[in-house]
Amino acid sequence: MPNEINMVVEGRRIIDFQYFFDQIKIINNHCEAMGCTIDNLQLIKEYKTGLKSIFITKCNMCNLEFQLLSSKSSNSDMDINCGAVTGAMLTGFGRSNLNELLASMNLPIFTQNIYSKCHDQVAKWWKEAAEESMQEAAKEEAAEAISCGEMKDGIPVLTVIADCCL
Numbered sequence: 001m002p003n004e005i006n007m008v009v010e011g012r013r014i015i016d017f018q019y020f021f022d023q024i025k026i027i028n029n030h031c032e033a034m035g036c037t038i039d040n041l042q043l044i045k046e047y048k049t050g051l052k053s054i055f056i057t058k059c060n061m062c063n064l065e066f067q068l069l070s071s072k073s074s075n076s077d078m079d080i081n082c083g084a085v086t087g088a089m090l091t092g093f094g095r096s097n098l099n100e101l102l103a104s105m106n107l108p109i110f111t112q113n114i115y116s117k118c119h120d121q122v123a124k125w126w127k128e129a130a131e132e133s134m135q136e137a138a139k140e141e142a143a144e145a146i147s148c149g150e151m152k153d154g155i156p157v158l159t160v161i162a163d164c165c166l
Contacts, residue, residue: 007043011106014051014080023068025113032061035137041066050081050114051107078125080111 028038036059044065045056053070071080078086088098099109110118144158 007045009043009046009055011108013051013053013070014107016080019072020068020070026067027057027068030059030064030066034061036061036064048108050110050118051084051102053108071120081114082118082121084110085115086122089119089122 024028040059040061042059042060043055044058047054047056050068052073055068055070057068058065059103065119067129073079077104084098088094091142093101095110095115097111098115104107117139145151145158150157
C-alpha cells in the first residue's frame with residue numbers, strides 16, 4: 001500500500017499541552033505486535049473550529065487512524081473559543097478585531113458562525129450570572145431592611161437611588 005503524503009499544518013495552534021501530550025502517550029505504542037510507534041504516524045487531516053483543532057493521524061504500518069484534539073471537548077466548561085470571544089467582548093472587540101489579532105499571531109481565525117455561537121453562549125452565561133447576583137443582592141438588602149425594622153405591611157422597605165444613566 002502506498003504511503004499517504006503527510007499533511008503540513010500551516011501556522012500556529014493553541015493546545016492544552018497536558019491533554020495533547022496524554023493523547024500522544026496513549027497512541028505511541030498502539031500496536032505492539034506490529035511494532036508500531038509514534039514514528040509510524042502520519043498527519044492526514046486537520047479539522048479547525050475557531051481555535052480548536054482535531055488532527056487525524058494514520059499509522060503507515062497497521063493503517064489505524066487516531067484523532068488528536070487540541071483541547072478537551074466539554075460543553076460545561078469554557079473552551080478556548082469561548083475564552084477568546086469573552087476576552088474580545090471584555091475589551092470591546094468584535095469578530096473582525098479578534099480575527100486581526102489572531103491573524104497577526106498566525107493563528108486560525110473565527111468564522112461568523114463559530115463567533116456567533118460563542119458570543120451567544122457567553123452572553124447567556126453573563127445574563128445568568130447577573131440575574132443570580134441581583135437575586136442574592138436583593139435577599140441581602142431585604143435581610144438588612146428586616147434587621148433594621150424597615151418594614152411596611154410585613155414587606156421589607158428598600159431605598160433605591162438611580163442616577164438616570166443608561
